[in-house]
Amino acid sequence: MRIARFAFPVAAVMLAAFSPTVVGAASSRPVTLEVDAREAPKRLFHARLSIPAGPGTLKLYYPKWVPGEHGPTGPITDLAGLKFSAGGKPISWRRDDVDMWAFSCEVPPGADAVEVSLDYLSPADTSGFSSGASATAQLAVVSWNTLLLYPETKTTDDVLFAASLRLPPGWKHGTSLAVSRESGDKVEFAPASLTMLVDSPVLVGRHFKTVSLADNPPTRLNIAADSEAALELAPDHRARFQALVAETGPLFGARHYRHYDFLLTLSDHTAHFGLEHHESSDDRVAERSLVDDDKKKMLAGLLPHEMTHSWNGKYRRPAGLATPTYQEPMKGELLWIYEGLTEYLGQVLTARSGLLSAEQYREALALTAASMDLQGGRAWRPLSDTAVAAQLLYNARSDWAAWRRGTDFYPESELLWLEADTIIRRQTKGTKSLDDFCRAFLGGDSGVLRVVPYTFEEVVGELNRVAPYDWKGFWAARVSAVTPRAPVSGIENAGWKLTYGPQRPDMLRASDEVNRTTDERFSIGILVADDGTIPDVVPDSPSSRAGIAPGARLTAVNGRRYSKEVLREAIQATTSGGKLELLVENSEFFETYRIDYTGGLRYPALERAKEAPDLLSQIIAPRAAAAK
Numbered sequence: 001m002r003i004a005r006f007a008f009p010v011a012a013v014m015l016a017a018f019s020p021t022v023v024g025a026a027s028s029r030p031v032t033l034e035v036d037a038r039e040a041p042k043r044l045f046h047a048r049l050s051i052p053a054g055p056g057t058l059k060l061y062y063p064k065w066v067p068g069e070h071g072p073t074g075p076i077t078d079l080a081g082l083k084f085s086a087g088g089k090p091i092s093w094r095r096d097d098v099d100m101w102a103f104s105c106e107v108p109p110g111a112d113a114v115e116v117s118l119d120y121l122s123p124a125d126t127s128g129f130s131s132g133a134s135a136t137a138q139l140a141v142v143s144w145n146t147l148l149l150y151p152e153t154k155t156t157d158d159v160l161f162a163a164s165l166r167l168p169p170g171w172k173h174g175t176s177l178a179v180s181r182e183s184g185d186k187v188e189f190a191p192a193s194l195t196m197l198v199d200s201p202v203l204v205g206r207h208f209k210t211v212s213l214a215d216n217p218p219t220r221l222n223i224a225a226d227s228e229a230a231l232e233l234a235p236d237h238r239a240r241f242q243a244l245v246a247e248t249g250p251l252f253g254a255r256h257y258r259h260y261d262f263l264l265t266l267s268d269h270t271a272h273f274g275l276e277h278h279e280s281s282d283d284r285v286a287e288r289s290l291v292d293d294d295k296k297k298m299l300a301g302l303l304p305h306e307m308t309h310s311w312n313g314k315y316r317r318p319a320g321l322a323t324p325t326y327q328e329p330m331k332g333e334l335l336w337i338y339e340g341l342t343e344y345l346g347q348v349l350t351a352r353s354g355l356l357s358a359e360q361y362r363e364a365l366a367l368t369a370a371s372m373d374l375q376g377g378r379a380w381r382p383l384s385d386t387a388v389a390a391q392l393l394y395n396a397r398s399d400w401a402a403w404r405r406g407t408d409f410y411p412e413s414e415l416l417w418l419e420a421d422t423i424i425r426r427q428t429k430g431t432k433s434l435d436d437f438c439r440a441f442l443g444g445d446s447g448v449l450r451v452v453p454y455t456f457e458e459v460v461g462e463l464n465r466v467a468p469y470d471w472k473g474f475w476a477a478r479v480s481a482v483t484p485r486a487p488v489s490g491i492e493n494a495g496w497k498l499t500y501g502p503q504r505p506d507m508l509r510a511s512d513e514v515n516r517t518t519d520e521r522f523s524i525g526i527l528v529a530d531d532g533t534i535p536d537v538v539p540d541s542p543s544s545r546a547g548i549a550p551g552a553r554l555t556a557v558n559g560r561r562y563s564k565e566v567l568r569e570a571i572q573a574t575t576s577g578g579k580l581e582l583l584v585e586n587s588e589f590f591e592t593y594r595i596d597y598t599g600g601l602r603y604p605a606l607e608r609a610k611e612a613p614d615l616l617s618q619i620i621a622p623r624a625a626a627a628k
Contacts, residue, residue: 001068001129001339002274002305002346003394003407028052030160030191035147037204038168038185040140043122043133046081047147051116053086055109060116060149063198063326064101066130068275068313070321070332071391075131075146076101081119086111101327103149120146124269129394130201130282132271139171139205139224141265141282145198145326155324156194163197164188165204172208174222176200176261176279196449198326199277199314203263207231211238214245217447218259223290225266230287237290244304244353246624248311251345253439254446256315262303266290274302276309278449286514294510300355301364305346311442312342315452322453335387336479337459340413344421345438347414351620361620362606363507365418365491368411369498370604373486374521376539377405383412384480398535399550402521412486416478419490420463422615423474426493427467433619437466494616497609502572502601518564523571523602524580524595528554532562534584542597548584555590556583568601575600 029052036046051060064074084093084105091114096102107114122140126133130143142165153159167173167185177200178190192200205224209231213219221241225231241262248255257279265284275282283302289295318338320331332338351361372378386393387409394407421434441454441462456475463471478487488498500522512519516530525541528534532554537544554562557570558581570580580595608614 001070001276002302002343003410028158028160030162031148031150031194033144033148033161033163033197034166035142035144035163036166037140037142038166040122040135040168040204041137043124043135045120045122045135045142045147047118047120049116049118049148051114051149051151052112053107053114053151055107055111057104058107058114059102059104059152061152061325061327062101062103062149063145064099065323065326065328065330066145067199067321067326068277068309069129069394070330070335071394072101072329073129073131074101074326075120075123078121078123078131078146079118080121081117083117085115086113099327116149118147118149122146126269126271128271129273130271130275132273134270136226136267136269138207138226139203139265139267139270141263141270141284142202142204143198143282144201150194150326153194153325156198156326157324159194160191161194161197162189162191165202167204168206171204171206172224173202173204174208174210174220174224174261174263175202176257176259176277177202196278200280201263201275201277201282203265203282209233211241213238213242213262217255217257219245219262220260221262221264223264223266226269226287230266230289230291232291234290237296240354241303243622243624244307244349244355247349247352247622248307250623251349251435251438252311253443255310256444256446256448256450257310258447258449260307260310262307264303274306276306276313278310278314281306281309294513297356297360297507297510298514300360301346301350304349304353304355305342308342308345308349311438312345313338315444315450316442317451317453319453319455322451330391332387332390333384334456335390336383336409336413336416337456339407340409341417343410344414344417344434348620352622352624354622358617358620360507362496362616363505365414366498366604366606367505367508367511369415369486369488369491370500370522372408372412372415373488374402374525374538374541375405375408375486376403378482378484378486380482381405382480382482383408383478401536401550403539415487415490416475417490418619419478419487419493420471420474421619422490422493423469424463424467425615425618427469432466435623437463440466491606491616492609492612494619495609495612495614496606496616499605499607500602501605502603503605504601504603505605508603512564518567520567520571520601522604523599524597526554528562528564528567530564532585542595543582543593546582546593546595547591548582548593549586551586553585554582555585557581559583571597572601574598 032050034048066073093105122135134141165187180190181188207225207228209223211221261280266287289299318334350356460471518528525538526543536550
């Protein structure tokens with residue numbers, strides 16, 4: 001999974017305790033699932049299930065722990081209209097009073113199935129992930145886990161589903177699921193295990209386009225938008241998406257999917273995030289993300305990140321996240337590998353494919369390093385705890401984020417895996433890199449759908465096979481220990497250094513424009529929304545020391561109504577003795593704060609350290625052309 005960037009708030013080693021799960025190995029009589037999405041514009045979905053069952057107590061579950069979301073995010077409160085019947089007669093049901101996602105009923109004698117009908121109430125609220133806003137008047141994303149109950153089982157691989165979907169008139173669809181039949185507005189899918197069904201959402205919409213990115217294996221970009229104009233994909237932009245797919249070849253050396261479908265939702269009225277699946281990804285961004293230059297920059301790293309998860313997260317997966325059903329709690333302690341390594345590789349692929357230029361990649365990397373250095377919570381919380389507590393931190397408020405720390409296992413781990421990459425290059429005198437680790441640990445045989453769990457010890461073992469080093473100590477010092485400053489050694493090892501100056505990076509400018517913020521955290525320590533709201537203040541920054549706290553509202557700067565231009569001009573004037581006074585509203589009370597600061601505008605950048613080899617340029621250089 002990937003959240004908005006810069007928005008602040010060979011032979012695989014098998015586990016002895018696990019055998020690799022072959023995805024889609026279900027057998028026996030299927031559960032039938034009929035989903036009616038014709039009222040998707042009202043954010044209302046209807047489902048009917050026929051679940052094979054004999055007489056006696058039947059226990060059913062609503063998926064609780066959603067793969068890729070790393071938490072108990074199954075939207076149980078939006079399940080409505082629940083009715084059970086058998087043999088054409090209603091039967092009563094009851095919810096478990098401890099596990100709210102569990103239901104049971106008594107199947108009467110003579111019955112061989114239970115019929116269940118339910119509605120899913122898709123919210124209008126754009127916060128959250130797949131349980132957030134997923135439908136508009138023009139499009140919808142159908143996440144099967146929101147629309148079904150499933151019988152008690154040892155593994156969801158063993159439960160077979162035969163699903164169908166009815167669409168609003170004139171709407172089209174895209175999915176990685178195999179289609180067995182289409183008739184009018186109804187689509188019938190080939191039977192699949194519950195694992196594969198939940199792992200294969202469907203994107204539907206009135207304004208829809210499918211673009212081929214590769215033929216072997218087939219790779220498609222399916223796009224649904226709230227307007228026809230938003231579907232426009234410039235030829236050079238398409239070529240970069242094609243290059244992305246090509247670049248994953250030499251990086252991983254194998255493809256663990258039979259085909260791959262990007263499901264790209266373009267809307268300002270859905271939740272914005274990315275969610276990985278084995279043969280597809282659910283990618284949701286602003287409506288004009290293909291046609292607006294600033295929004296293109298914010299989109300750039302999303303599809304590379306989610307596609308990387310097909311190898312790291314779906315094929316190889318931390319043992320604590322490889323649960324057999326959707327009811328067992330997941331353990332996120334290795335999310336700094338699952339998400340962190342994916343973040344690093346995704347950003348590298350973004351540059352290798354040209355979705356970001358080399359300069360834009362460096363700007364983004366500098367912003368990541370500088371932002372992590374401002375996390376005051378580093379003084380008490382190790383990076384490992386942000387992973388363990390991921391299920392809590394994903395839903396944490398934006399205020400006090402810098403003192404609390406958030407899901408830092410994404411951005412900070414990008415810095416750590418860069419450092420690991422440079423160490424491998426140094427230890428092997430340039431003959432190997434992290435690419436070799438990826439091919440060995442995440443590669444294997446193409447075309448085979450399976451899950452191979454891994455442990456920290458296995459990761460360390462494979463790193464040592466690529467380049468002997470104290471990898472266990474390396475990760476312990478950076479992940480498990482409290483570290484007061486951001487880890488920038490990887491940047492330095494790569495021949496660059498983090499510096500600060502008055503020039504605002506284009507990537508930060510684009511982020512401010514898209515997110516409607518003014519990011520002055522690197523100077524006076526404050527992030528301000530366009531309406532003056534202060535989402536967060538950097539601990540021990542000039543603004544914090546002056547007494548300003550998150551959640552207040554900036555109304556004036558030096559006696560003039562707040563605007564981003566007025567604020568920046570006043571900050572820059574501090575270099576020549578200009579005062580900086582901020583009038584702030586706090587719960588209907590106003591107070592003027594004098595900011596003790598003389599540094600002017602201050603933004604992060606990477607500067608070339610000419611005494612060291614430029615490994616960073618080598619790391620982001622394209623590989624696909626050389627591999628042909």
